[in-house]
Amino acid sequence: MHTRSSNDDATDRRLKLLIGLVVVLAAGVATMDVWHAIATHAAVPHPLVLVLIYAISLISFRIKIVIRVRSNQSGFTWVGVPIMAGLVLLPVPWVVLCVTAGMATVRILNRADPLRAVFAIAKEVLVISAAGAALLLLGAQPSIDQPQASVAAVVVAFLASWLVDDLVFYPVIAVASRSTIGKLYRNDISEQVIFRAATLATIIYINEVLVMGASLVLLAFVPALVGCLHLWRLRRLRTQQEREAWRQLADTTDELSSVDLNQVLHIAAAQGSKLFSAGEVEIDLTASGVDRVVRADTDGVTYDGPGPRKFDGDLSITNELETRDRSYQAGLLVLDFGGKVKLTEFEQYKLKTFGSALCTAIRNAAAYAELQRINEQNAYDAAHDPLTGLANRRELYERADEYFAGRTDDGVVALLLIDLNHFKEVNDTLGHAAGDAVLREVARRLDDAAAPGDLVARLGGDEFAVLLVNLLTPALATHRAEQMLGALETTLEVEGMQITVEAAGGIALAPGSGGINELMRRADVAMYQAKRAGQPTATYAHAQDTADVERLMLGGELQRAVAEQEFVVDFQPIVDLGSGEVISAEALARWQHPEYGYLTPMQFLETVERSGQLPAFADAVLDQALAASNVWRAAGFDLPVAVNVSPRSLLDPRFPATVLTRLARHDVPPERLVLELAETLTISQLDTVSRALDELREAGVRLALDDFGTGVSPLSVLSHIPVNQLKIDRGFVTALETSSEAAAVVRSTVDLARSLHLTVIAEGVESEPQRHALWELGCVAGQGHLFARPMSSVRLLGTLQRGTGGRPGALASALHDAGAVVRMPRRRTTGPGRTG
Template sequence: MVFAAAIAVTASVYAIVTKMVEYPSSLVIGTLIVAATASNRAMLNVRIGSNRYGQSWTEIVTLVGLAVVPPPWVVVSTAVGILIGRILNRLSPMKVAFGAAKDTLSAAAGAAVVYASGAAFTGTYPQFHLGAMVLAFVAVTVLDELLVHPVVALATRTPLSQQFRRYLDIRIWLALARLLVTVFIVWLLSVNRDAQVLLVAPLLILTLHLWYSSRIRKRDERTSWQRLASSAEALNDVDLRRVMEVAVEWSPDLFSADGAEVEVFHPPTRVRGTGGKIDPAGDGEWPSDAYVITTVLEDRINKNAIGELRLRFSGPVQLNEMEIYKLRTFASALNTAIHNASAYAELERIAIVHAHDAAHDALTGLANRRQLLDQGQRLIAEGHSDGVIALLLLDLNHFKEVNDTLGHAAGDDVLKQVADRLKAAAHGGDLVSRLGGDEFAVLLTGLPAPAIAAYRADRLIAALREPIEVEGMRISIEASGGIAAVPSSGGIAELLRRADVAMYQAKRSGQRIATYSHARDTADIGRFAIAGGMSSAVADGTLTVDFQPIVDLASGEVLTAEALARWHHPDHGTVDPLRFLETVERNGLLPAFAEAVLDQALLACVSWREAGFDLPVAVNVAPRSLLDPRFPGSVMTRLRTHDLPPDRLILELTETLTISQLEVVDQVLGRLRDEGVRLALDDFGTGYSSLSVLSRIPVHELKIDSQFVTSMETSPEAGAVIRSTVDLGRSLDLAVVAEGVDSEPQRRALWELGVTAGQGQLFARPMTAARLLASLHRGSGGRPGTLAPALHDEGAVIRLSPHRRPVPRQRGERLPHLGG
C-alpha cells in the first residue's frame, strides 16, 4: 500500500510537469484520491479492545498535493480518498465518518496555512516554499493529535494525559521524519523537473514505515511484558476474592479486552469487570452479541478444571501468537494465585477450627477448662473495676446412674441439655464451661457485690430443676454447687480450687449451694507443702506400707495381707491417705507412687515366703492406673524382679471404678488376669451395677463393704445383702471376704451366713511387714500363722479356703451346711 501511494504521487507529479496543465485534470484528481485511499489503507494497525487504531500517511499525500494542485482540490481529493479507504477497511459508519472528517479537517487546516502564507499553487510548475510547508505540516499534525487522542482515550477509558504521553517520543521523531520526506519530495519536484527522480520517494516512505512499525511493536511488547510481570506480582494475595478482582482489573488492559470475568468452581465464586468497574458478585450479564475468549484454569496436580478466565470483546478478535502466549502465562499465574489463596483459606479455616476445638468442649460446645483458665486469668489480671468476679462450680448428683442405667448416649444427651439450660440462664458476660464429666463451671462477672453470686448461682441451679426428657423418660437432675470470689492471690487456679472445696462442702452437707469459707477449708490446709513433700517421699522411698491381714473366720489362719500406703509428713504428721492420694493424682505422681507401693508390697511378700509363710499380698489399684495400657507390663516386670509367681499378687479394684465401660480398662484387666494375677472387687455392694460389673470384669474375689458388716446386727437388709453376696460368690466360683470385722459376734454371724474370710481390727490393725511376720511366728494359742482362736474343733469344721477352687457339684447334690 505504501508503494502504491508513492507511485500514485509520482505519477500525478510527472503528469503535471510533463503536460504543464494550468488546472488539474481528472487524472491528477484521481491520482490524489488513489494516493489518499492507499495511505489510509496502509496505516499501522494497533488493536484496542475489538477495535483497531493506527497511523496513516495521509499528511504526506496532503502536503505534496498542496504543492502541485490548488488547495480546494486537495481538500476534496483527501476527503474522497479517506472515505473510500475507510470503507474498504470495513469500519463502522461512525468510524468512517470520523476518519473522513478528521483527515478532511487536517487537509483544510494545511490549505488554510498555505493560503495565509501566499504559497498556494496557481501556476503550472510546483513551487517550493519551505516556510509554508513547515507551517502547514505543523497545522495538519497538531490538528490530527487534537482530534485523535481524546477519542482514543474515551474509547479505551484511559486518562487523556496518559493517552497523549503514549509513544510521544516515537511520534515526535516520526513527525520530523515525515516532514523531511515531504520537504525532500517537493524540493526534488521543484528543482529537478525530472519526475524519474521521485522514484526514490517510495523507498523513503517504506523505510520510514518499517522503522515506525518496528519501534511501536518493540515498545508494545516491552510494555506488555512489564505489565504482565506486574500483574503476576499483584496476583500474589492470600485472599481469593482479591485475587479474582486483580485478575479482572488487569486482564482487559493486558489483552485490549472490553471486559473480563473470573469464575472459580469450588467454592462457587465469580467476579466480573466491565468498563473498568468491578462487579464482585458477578451477577450482571454481558451483551448477547459479545465475543468471549475463554481460558480454562486447571489443577496442576489432578488436571481438573478449577475455574475459567473469560475475556469479552465487542466484536470478533483473532489473537496473534504472542498474545496467545501471554494469555497462557497470565492464566498460569492466575491459576497459581488461586491455588495459593485457596490453600491459605483452607489452612486459615483449619486453624480457626482447631482454635475453636482447643477452647471448647466437643460434646456441649461450651468453653472447656483451658478457655476458662485463660479467660479467667486475663480478667483477673486486668482487674474488675466493673464488678466482682466469682466462680460457680457445679457437679451433677448421681449422674453415674444415668450412664449405668440408660447408657452413655443418654448421659451425653443429658449433659447437652444441661449445657443449653446453663447458657440460657447465664448473663451475657458470664462464661459457661464444662470442665469434664458431669462437672460444669460458670465464671460470673460484673457482680455488684460478692453476695450477689449466691443469688445468681441459685438461678442457674434452678434452671436444672425441670425434668429432662431422654429416650422418652423424664429424668430429674440435681446439682451441687460451690461459689468462690476472686482471691487476693493465686489467680484463677486458686479460685477454681476454692470453688471445688465449696462444692464438696455442699455435697457433704446435703446443700445445693455452698460459699467458700476459709475457716472450713481444713481439707486443703498445707496442700502445697504436702504436694511438695509427697513428691520427695515418692522419689526417695520414704513412703511406707503397712499390712492388714485377711483371716480365715473358722480357723483364724492368715490367708493374705492387704497393703496400705502410709506417710508421715515431717511438718504435718501422719497424713490421711485419702488426702495424699488426691495429691498424688493431681500432681502426676501416680505412676511413681504405684510402683513404690507395689515394690514394697512384693518385698514383704518375699520376706514372708522365705520365713515359711507363703501369703499373697493385696494391693489397691488407683482408677487412673487402669487407663494406662502400660500398667500390666509394669506389674509383670516387678513380679519377675522379685521372683514371685503372679498368683501371689491380688489387685483390689473399687467397684465404682470398674463400672466404667472404657475399652482400655477391659483390656488392662483382661491382660492381668491372663498373666495369672488375681483380681478382687473391693467395696462390693456399694455401687449401682454390681451384677453388670461381674459379667464384665474377670475378678476372683468379692470384698463385702464394712458398712454391711457394721449394720447386719440391726438391719435385716444388710444381712440379706451379705447372704446374697455369698450365694453369688459360690455360683461364680469367687472367694468372699468381709471387711470391718471388729468383734467376735460379727465374726460368728458372718461365719453362719457363709462368709469364710474376714478383715478387721478383731484380728489385727494395719502393721509393718516385720511386725506382721512376728505375729505370724507367735500365732494365736501357740499356732503359728494364726491371729485368732478357731471357732470349732479342727475335726468339726469342713474348711473351704477362699483362694481354692471348690469341687464342682453334680446336679441335685446338696452342699454341706457351713454353720456351727
C-alpha cells in the first residue's frame, strides 16, 4: 500500500512549477543562441569534431559521483569538460546539441525519470549559454582552426557556468527535499570546490592544447585524465561519506539507548530518515505482536498508531528488525524514497547494522517496560487485598502515617472500623467461595459509597476500615459512616440465595498523639460498643473506653514494660503420656507488673496485640525461650521449645526474618522451635499469613495448631497450614471421663493425626484417669498440672535433673512395661560436643 499525503502533493506541484520555469527559460535562451549563430553566419563544424564533443559528453555524464538527497539522486559530473572544450571550438548551439545529445543518451540508457531528464537538459542549456556568453564578452571567438580563448577567459566562463548551475540546481533540490538552499549549499560547498577545481584544471589543459595548435590527438588523453581524476575523487568522497555515515550511525545508536519505547521508536524513525536520505521511514511492530506503526521524515514523527503500513511494495526498501543471532524479531523497518532506489553494498550493510541496533533497543525498552509493569503490579499487590482489590492494612497505615506526619488544617480525619456480623455462618453454611463473593460485594459497595479522598481498606477476614478525610466537622464522620453502612443494607444474591449483610461500625477521630495505632484502637473500642449495644455505629468516647481501668493503664505502660524487660517467660513441660518423660516445653509469657503483680496473658495479651508494641513483645518472648533452650541443651536436655504466635504477628512481613535471626543468634536448630498457632484463625487470615508460614516451614521451623477442635472449620485450617502437631483443647480433656462426645472428638483427632503423620498433644491433663484415657485413645503426649505447673527455665532445669523414680527427665511413672527401661537423656560434656 502506498498512499500520498497532502504535503507530498503540494511538494510535487511546487517542484513541477519550478522545473517548468527552468525549461521555459532554457528554451528562450536556446532560441537566442540559435538566432545569434545565424546572425553571425557561424560555420558548420566538421562532423568528427561534433562526434568528439558528443563522445566526451557521453563519458562525462556516464561517470557520475552520486549523492542521494532524500528521494532524489544527484551529484557531480564532468560535463564541464566537454562544455568548455566545445565552446572554445564551436558556436554555442552546436555545443548545446552535442552535450544535450550525450545527456539524453545516458538518460535513456539509465531509464531515468522523464521529468528529471527534462530538468537536467534545460539546466545544461542554461549553463552552456552562460559560459558561451562569458567567452564572447571577453573576446574569445570559437574556432576549430585558430582557437583564441585565454586562460582568464576560460576561468571566467567556467565560474559563470558554475554560478548558473548552482542557481538552477539548489532551488529545485531544496523543494524536492523540503530543505533550505542555504543548508544544502553549506553541506556541499567543500566538495564542490575540490571537484570544480579538478574540472577547471582539466579544462585549462584542454584549452592550452587547442590554443597552442597542438594535434587534436592530445584530446584523446582527456577521457583518461577525467577517468583518473574521477576515480581519485570518487574514492576520497566515498571514504568521507562512509566515515560520516558511521559517525551518524554511532550517534543514532547512542540515542537509542533510552528505556522508553516511545522515545526509541520516534528517534529511530526520524534519524533513520536522515541517516539513509529517505523521504520517510516506517517502523512496523506487527511481527512482535504489537499493532503499531511509527512513521517519520527528517522533520519528525508524522504518525504513531495502529497499522497497516503506508509504504509496501517495489517503491520502498524493507529490512527485518532482528538481532544478529536472529533470536528475536521486533518488526520491520521500511525506507521510502518516492521511487525505485538501489542501495549500495555499504548502504545495505549500514541498514542491517542500524536495524540490528534498533531491534536490540526495542527489545531492551520492551523488557524494561515489562519489568516496570511487574514492579508496579508488585507494588499494587503489596498495597491491596488480593480478594477484594481494596487497600490492605499496610496501605491504610501508610496513608494514615502520611496524615499524622504532615497534619494540616484542611479538615478533620477519622477512622471507621467495620466488622460484619455473623459472617462465619455464611462460610459454614454456603462455603468459603460464597463467603468470598459476599466480601467482594461488600467491598464494592463500600468503595462506591466512599467520598473522594477516602480510603477503603480490608484489614483481613470480615473486617474493613475506612479512613475518612477532609471532614468539615467531627459530626460529619457519623453521617458519612451511616451512609457507608447503609449501602450494605440492600440484600445481595449469592448462589441463588438472598443474603442480608449486617455490620457494626466504630468511629474514632484522629487523636492528638499515638498515631494510627491509637486511632485503630479507639475505632476498635467503638466498634465493640456498637456490637454490644446492637447499634449500627458508635463513636469513640473517652469516658466510655471500657470499664477495665487497669487495661487502659496497661496500654500506656507497654512501651516501658518492653524497655525494662518486665515481660518474662515461664515454661510448662510437655510429657510422653506412656513413659512420663519430658519431650518438650511450652513458653508462656508473664508480665511482672510493678503495681499489679504477676499478670497472665489473659490480662494483657489483647492490649499488646492492639498496640504498636506487639513486635517488640513477641521478640522478647522468643529471645527468652531460645535462651532457655540453650541452657537446657548445655545441661543435656535437648528439648524443643514451643512459642505461641499471635495472628497479628504473622501479618508483619518482618516476622519470619526476626525468628530466623533469633535462631541463628542463639545457635538453636530451626527444628527445635515449634510455633503454636490458634486454631480459631479464619480462612481469610490463613490466606494472608500463608507466605510467612511457608517461609518459616522451609527454614525448618515446626508448626503446631493450638486449641484444636474449638474452631468452626478445623479441616479447612489443616488444608491451609502444613502443621506438625495438633494440640487438643483442655475443654475436651476435662470432659473426657464424663462425655462420650468429648471422647469421640479426641479419638477422631488422633485418627486424623495418624493419617496425616502428625503428633497429638493434650492440654490440661489434671489427673491420672485422664492420662490413662488419653493413652488408650492413642494420644501420645500431654501437658497439665498432673505433671507440672508453668515454672521458670531455671526451676524447670532443676526439675528435669531430679526427675522421678530415679529417672532424670521424667515427671511421671510409665504406663507400660517398656517404661521399666530407663532412657537416659543425652548429656553434654565440655563444649558443644555430646557423649553417647
